[in-house]
Amino acid sequence: MILGKPLESDMNLRPIHYQWAYDLYNQAVANTWFPHEIALGEDLEDFKKMTDDERHAVSFLMSFFNPSELIVNRSLALGVYPYLKAPEAHLYLAKQMWEEANHCQAFEYVLETFPLDKEKAFNVHLETPSIIAKEAFMSKYLGRMSENIDIESISGKQDFVRNLVAYNIVMEGIWFYSGFMVALSFRQRQKLKNFASMIDWVVRDESLHLKFGLNLILTILEENPEISTPEFANEIKAIVIEGVNLENAYNQDLFPRGISGVNADYVNQYVRYVADRRLEELGFEAHFHDVNPAQWMATETDTLELVNFFEAQNTKYEVDNHAH
Ligand code: MN
Ligand code: FE
Numbered sequence: 001m002i003l004g005k006p007l008e009s010d011m012n013l014r015p016i017h018y019q020w021a022y023d024l025y026n027q028a029v030a031n032t033w034f035p036h037e038i039a040l041g042e043d044l045e046d047f048k049k050m051t052d053d054e055r056h057a058v059s060f061l062m063s064f065f066n067p068s069e070l071i072v073n074r075s076l077a078l079g080v081y082p083y084l085k086a087p088e089a090h091l092y093l094a095k096q097m098w099e100e101a102n103h104c105q106a107f108e109y110v111l112e113t114f115p116l117d118k119e120k121a122f123n124v125h126l127e128t129p130s131i132i133a134k135e136a137f138m139s140k141y142l143g144r145m146s147e148n149i150d151i152e153s154i155s156g157k158q159d160f161v162r163n164l165v166a167y168n169i170v171m172e173g174i175w176f177y178s179g180f181m182v183a184l185s186f187r188q189r190q191k192l193k194n195f196a197s198m199i200d201w202v203v204r205d206e207s208l209h210l211k212f213g214l215n216l217i218l219t220i221l222e223e224n225p226e227i228s229t230p231e232f233a234n235e236i237k238a239i240v241i242e243g244v245n246l247e248n249a250y251n252q253d254l255f256p257r258g259i260s261g262v263n264a265d266y267v268n269q270y271v272r273y274v275a276d277r278r279l280e281e282l283g284f285e286a287h288f289h290d291v292n293p294a295q296w297m298a299t300e301t302d303t304l305e306l307v308n309f310f311e312a313q314n315t316k317y318e319v320d321n322h323a324h
Helices: 021-032 042-047 052-084 087-113 119-129 129-145 153-189 193-222 230-254 264-281 295-301 305-312
Strands: none
Touching: 021 087, 021 193, 042 193, 052 087, 052 119, 052 129, 052 153, 052 230, 087 119, 087 193, 119 129, 129 153, 129 230, 153 193, 153 230, 153 264, 153 295, 230 264
């Protein structure tokens, strides 16, 4: 069992029980990068020539991402790591936590480089209703994890999965991808190319976070079939759909008017497309049935690689066969 109170006997790395976790740890270590390896001088020149709406989009994105990296780390430290027994999963989470810290520093570097009102940028997430709503949604799930839950009980295991779905699937797997798409869209228009390279490194990390989280959820559901009731499956699907609704409101604030090539409708269609992929990866059917409006992102986000990974790793998660 991957979930539970760790015993002394769980503190041996060998034999490894969850090879996927150890493989992801080694892959994550091989992906190590540092923000200051990327020079942003050219991008600063691009930034100065951009319209106010374009600059607002970049600033608003950084304002959401910067605290989000720390919020993900809190969930890993308080809501995930303490409830796992497998040392190979702990190794991976230690590296993921460093990566989230590194992403926070990367976005700091962008905020320092571009002529932005930093004070204002740091406060945006505390003052913007659509971001406050996103953060409140997250805190609700992590809050439950700090209320002395019994991880051996059905309700404790369900709380763990709810929290993981909120942080890993909704926040990292949908909201972050939406932001990455917007950030990378500037490169489609020959702007902010080095910033885009930085985002490429972040996306590479986040795609492993997503693989780890999905594998963890699917492993828990396989090992604890008693938690997978139709009601619980419906609840999980509803968490994903609520996440999409919160992101729609946020994208209106990101693009009050739209910029060249991208507006809120375009981003929200991408959000629905990505949400359907996440639902399928969890074993549900697609809900929104939208076409990917940003075909150029298919290579960026390696969605197909992700799907193949789970075809190879995971076989019989069928929690929702009759529940929708
Ligand atoms: Mn991150
Ligand atoms: Fe992450």
